[in-house]
Amino acid sequence: MIKLLKTFFALFSPYACKQEKQLYRVISKKNINKARLLELMQENVVVVSLFLEKYSRGYKNLRKFKRQKAYKNLERLKTLFLEEAKLQKCNTKDQLAVLKMIKYFLHDQKRYVYKESTFLGGLLVDSNKQKLVGDCNQIVTLYVYFFSLFFDIEDLKIKMPTGHVLLSWNGFDIETTTGAMSSASKQKHYEILELLAVNLLDISDENQQTHALKAKAMLKMAKLAYSISSNKQIVVKNLRAAQHNLALEYLTKYKFKAALAIWTQLADSKHIAICRTKAVSYYVDNHKFAKALKFSNRDKQLVVYTEKKQIQYLISKSRLKKALKIAEAGSYIDLKQFILTKMFNELAAQLPSRLDSQSVADHKGTIKQMLRLALQMHDSKLTQHCKKLLDL
Known part of the structure; x- marks a missing residue:
């Protein structure tokens, strides 16, 4: 009976999974608990990122049933990755080996195609039927997800060259769109939590072009990014721009x-x-x-x-x-x-x-x-x- 009731209430819940509900409790508060947010990223950074897109932007193609479908595709992708790692005898206790395995799985096996100005859902498709499509923000998120299956994501950092995002790990920069690794540049790196703020402020995707975001949604994103980010200088600029755009819409x-x-x-x-x-x-x-x-x-x-x-x-x-x-x-x-x-x-x-x-x-x-x-x-x-x- 209890199981039946849970199933009944789940049908009318706005959340596609339990973690979304936990995440909403965190981000809906005035002061965001960053430690708890990081825990949720560790559990599943993809769920966190996708729900934040839905929460702040309200994209119609991110409705509940579509998110549920995306999460099922992610589970299939995870299973494929773990099977491939086992087949390739990857040492899953070695971080470098896992990062190389991610490159092999996504790039060498040609599962991933880079496309500028897309959203996270492009990576959460049935990989047996179509390619995974995403830009730098999204593929960094997927890298972090695979890495989180074995290690603490705080071991990863991000760098933000103009108009771009890449991973930084243990003295190396990882260009996730190709999987290439190189000696770390002198550019400043940021904690992995910053990835959420970067994704929130990235409004150049095709959904933005096809369905113009309301200024209120943009302001909501900017405020959320401000609460999360440690890079206040950049975020404040975006927050002011979002407020200005909302004022223009009101006008x-x-x-x-x-x-x-x-x-x-x-x-x-x-x-x-x-x-x-x-x-x-x-x-x-x-x-x-x-x-x-x-x-x-x-x-x-x-x-x-x-x-x-x-x-x-x-x-x-x-x-x-x-x-x-x-x-x-x-x-x-x-x-x-x-x-x-x-x-x-x-x-x-x-x-x-x-x-x-x-x-x-x-x-x-x-x-x-x-x-x-x-x-x-x-x-x-x-x-x-x-x-x-x-x-x-």
Whole structure:
């Protein structure tokens, strides 16, 4: 019964195996336990790497059932490797012998094909039916996996020449894409845990090109890589880039507040200004002038632009009193004169074409309003005209 229940719950679990669940518990915490993460890498670095790709990037071709299939293919590959090692009488207590055996298994027997810009799943296929395909990141991961079957993976290091990754072991550099070994270069090496950060930050694969990663996913990857990596200088640069890209995505979706929050955090004055300008323009176009003024942040140029557009909008809607109030507060003399003239003309249009003492008396209130407007316009001719009418 218990076994049946476990099988039932496993069907609805988001995890393809027990180790994925253990890994999620580690990476979902604010402070990642690197020692535990290293233990999980030792158990199965391929599971760790593949699940991190799924967790951070959300690739559709890494759904649960496909990961389960990939892990089954990995088990078959492991069995083949161990059988071949036994057949070749490999001394599995000798690290150099095992590394040479990995080269023989992958390269000499032509199981592996290098292809730039691929993802880890290309190595986790049925090797009896097709070649294993991957680039430097992925094949390093597979090397580490085979090595971990016999030894502590911390005996391996990685080096990161520009745009490349290779293994370093005991004074030798291993070009895993070919299996070639050479005397170690003077380039700095990093602990094997760094491989996870490298894989997370490698977003040039064909999945990225085919299914554009959302900026949120990229930021998630960068934050996770930052938590794992000891090479903060490189990772911080990627983290900032990911945050910037997310802000750009927010900007295209008119989420100005969210974009502004990120650029403020990054102290990016250039993009803060761009964001405010776009927000003001967007809200002005949608006649949401209060929001536009809020995003202007009292920038004189943006405030003037917003208020003038608001005045023009109010005039078009014949809301002249409110338009006049804003024009006066902002000292927009030309617009003020235009509004006053328009208000004067509208009142003048209410008067009869011929005026006598009786009609003037009937429209005295209107003429007084016209007089006040003429005085505000500082128009002496109109002022005199209104006064004469009132004297009739």
